[in-house]
Amino acid sequence: MKSYVTSYNGLFTRRAADTPVVERIEIPIIQRDYAQGRESNGVARIRSNFLDVLQKALETGTPLSLDFVYGDVVNGTLRPLDGQQRLTTLFLLHWYLAWRADRLEQQHGWKQFAYATRPSARRFCERLVKSKPPGDVNVRAWLEDQSWFLHTWQYDPTIQSMLVMLEAIHDRFVAVDSCAAWNRLVDADAPAISFHLLPIEQMGLSEDLYIKMNSRGKPLTIFENFKARFEQVLEGSCPERVEEFAQKVDGLWANLLWPYRDDGDGIVDDQFLRYFQFVTDLCAWHDGRLPSGDLTSLAESIYGTENDNAKTHVDFLIRCFDAWVDADISKVFSETFTLTPSPLDSEDTRKVVLFGLPNTATVNLFSACCFGQMRFSWPRTLFLYAVVLHRLHSTADFPGRLRMLRNLIEASSSEIRAEKMPALVADVRTLIVEGNLDGVSAFNQAQVADERLKATMLECAPALTRHLFHLEDHPLLRGCLAAFELDQAVFERRAKAFHKIFVNKNFSLLTAALLAAGDYSRSRNRRFYQFGSGSNPSQWRELLTGASRAHLTGTREILDRLLDAVAEHDGDGRSALEAFTSRWLAANVDSEGLDWRWYFVKYPTMRSGNSGIYVGLNGVLGYSVCMLDKSQMNSWYRDPYLTAIQRESGTPSAVEDPWFTGYETEPRRMRLKVSGIEIQCVPEGLQLHAPADPSHAEAFSRFCTAREIGPDLLLKVPKVVAANGYQLDAQDRVRLGAELMRALVDDGL
Template structure:
């Protein structure tokens, strides 16, 4: 087993014919952090003793040997497996004495020292090698104050240890003749400090596992360090010319950029990886593939030698990081997006309102990405991508194009799926970079068509832009204006009326007034009809959006009729809604009372939280279920029976009329004392007599008084109108009177 006596600087000059040629030193993956500069009394004593020995060696004629340094020399690079701590200290000592002796400009081998995976330490060593502090400074503080010193380095244990050691060297060598000490340190023939280099091949090959077992000083890499090391190895093959650039930026400018988004442990590892994965996902989508697997194999698939577009993807990755360097990122997003619409009289509509970002209180999508929120949200993903490509391409009219994108995203709930992301990203790029809707394929096509119509309207009437944008920003509409006539003659006044009417406090009146203007309901299927809710403003989106302009023709006509009436009102909005409703009830009364008349007349019949009704035989009539939820597998009410109960004014006499089952099943409202029941049927109100004998006579007297015959049906007078049997008397009023009399009779 043969070793070679050498010094640190002499390593880089071949001394013997069979000695390995060393061109650089690189601390390998398995090594721990530099520890000789750690804080603590025990380490401080060891450090002081070691520096005393080094000081004595370079200032007197008593050279020392630092024992064996084991290492593997491969392609001119020495990977020390034992000796990392001593070599790092010698590197720092060479820099210090070179600085004090004014020899830093000399090209010496000692400068070629780095760390394989801890790129932060590698970059620090590189910057330190050419750094010349002024005389009589506290070196530690001066270095930290330099423009190239990154915030993240304050939390890198290796760099912090180096700074402590530099200050300790400065203190110990402050009064030394550093020019003489430098000569002795780099003396080729008789160096003041030497050691025995034992190449690994002389030991029959030494694996990392064996080294750790032998030495017990290898440090497991963190997941982030391991990722960086493996990724740089990938780039060494696919993009060797950019490896050093990536290595320096990842622990340099990019780490500094990410620093404001650091976690509680004052590191940006997770934040970097999340943004890295977002950009890498985008690269996968650009190639028409769906991202899968952990970040490391994904990165190799995208940036590795097996991908012909690896260089293109790497360039995109670097640009996506570089675009945020030295930028106030939060301001970029706060000047682009907002969570709340501006006042409708404001001329400032440049910010795009973001809707439905559940759990988010910020528009900073970069921060959301660093927190891992973007990857789980397709809208966030598309918005962040849009901002990125705008910055990379310096696109025109970005605010306007981004607004259109927002509208498309809001209308495309069912289209936003993982398998469609490649096409969706292509659409976003086409819209943001090229500024065209032509060729948009993945987003909701009805909304695409409507965006074209809106653009045509603004071309003809540009003064309407502010009103159109404010209407798009309404939390119910969210960009969809298919329920509005895009007519410059009526648009502005209807838009203003809409803002006045569609507020939470107006909903109970609005549900009646709009139904008075016409049957605006939308059929969900053959059983269910969707109306607006009197208590949930956002339920109205089911009425006013989510369909093509053709499908919303009926809604558009009814809504326009009501909004026109509001614009012509006298007094406040609530009074106008009441007046519109009451006028319709009065003028319609003589024609017969259909289901719509009852729904307008009695607010209780519009009290369902969901606005959804199930109708027998798929037609609204006198047998209807009023749902609080979207399905019938929970409790619901019969709107007619609920209105009768409310109008009767004897709530304690009646069980709450809640039901379960299908709409065709009979629904009986029950009186508590006697068990008498009432059902609403097409011809009137059907009764079920009490079972107990003591109640029979009272029940019979009430039936006679109300004209209820042997069939127990309280018939409601009706008239034939276009083949439909419509009530000529108010069945709710008749039913309420019947219930009051039954209750008064002790039933």
């Protein structure tokens, strides 16, 4: 039987003797769900375009043909083989305009529409044609609020797609003359929207027929739509490359991506699109702009006729895919990167350590890109670009140049951001292809300068290469050696000493030993001082690498002093730190006084702040100090002196756990639970505060009299004047405070 032209509503009116009688439409079980209402960027664009042409036809009366609809008509029921999506949208459009034009009560054949794919979709269609929303309402919200709308329908993809389409139809047609549009839609003689119906008789509903009609229950994938559109783009800008692209995308490149296919469906469409996105983003950055929009729009702007660099970009795209053909991709990356540094006794330091990734991460950056694991990861994007450049240009000394890039990336957390990617990508090309640091401008410039210094030292002393690389690969340093003197004479032994003592189990001892070597802190501002943390490795990284070589001069001198002492010690790192600290404490206990450093070295609890940040009164570290657990004063923190007194007293539970918040100028008092007496550490000594409860007043008074504490309630700590003019404690105030607290507890206070 040959095809004939009809409209959706006209299907139900027999127009000629040789046309079948259609009484109802039923979407057969083998068909897929309704897809034109799916909420994705690609489908949204298709939906918008389709509604554009429908609206134009209904507003202007310009006839619109929707091509062929193939179907099997049996006993008056049309079961479409191809055209399901268009028919469903026309059904929804008929209902919407009938409602807006107040024509729902009219008997029209368009209402005889059903889904056999699942009972819920069939039931929804039945209820929809009987529903008449009141006035101008939110269509979707009103339908979902009806008593017949089942909660489980929110999980039916066809129903949800229909609701989305109804919303879209409402947005598009709410301002259209609904009566005029309805009349044009159902006009029997000159309908605004029509199609060719091709009935197929006596062939049944076998799956073979669906396959022959290219309707196998699966929607065209985003990739298939994208590929067709992209080939049209190439037809305009690079027609000579269209055939090459078409053959490779279905041949060599499909084979290339096959190992990375999804387990569920065994296709590589998404993998292709992700790598295509990576390369296209690079092209946008090469043009000096930021990628924007969906992939189709971006590809049109990069590879289309409007871009003067289109031919160059297309060539780069094809070469970026070709670069991996016939390569053992997994081996390429496993021989280039590693997640763990090589053993210190290893001579092989060629692999570049990738930091900050979980142990379960892969070093195969091509695979990570294809599986979408690199989304928003600028560092891994730059690393993959570097590897691609090496494969395209066969660059010399790639491991060395890649190591420099790793060091620059790790030092540039503030510089690596979206708006700087064009300049960063240019820097990567300069470094990897040309091997030139002079043109690198977007990465951290202090690190660029340090890379030059390291290169100069290795030129003079190549035997130090292994030791320098092992030091760069330490997880705290991550390529930055600004805290080390690049002195050929001492570099090796200091590097070995660093590895010996800078391990997690030594961090608490490290804070003491470095303080014994000197005030190694870095001033964050006029009030905040950064030290290493006894428990948090990230603070050591901030301390040792978070500034230029010039700003780290003081820290570097003190670190070198400790490393030299450790290098001369015969034992392991822990014993070396203990020995160094003990010698210093013994030498200073009878010195000109006990300054804040002596207390911090003596009492581990005074070094227990997680952040390693301390804030001193008036910006001076002395006897009134805040030990921050986080990085701000509006969080909870401790007073290190009070905490040490509490722990050393032997009765720590006798006081309310002393946590504080607010500015350092606010008094910090440790309160005894029984009496409410408070102890405050002040530069002059230990300030007591009388109990508020009168029942303890007399006992407290007797206590103060017995210990010669005057009316000012200040337990003074004896002082000496140091050579620099500062008044320092002549006795250990922590020990005095611990004795005071024990005595108060013993007296029942």
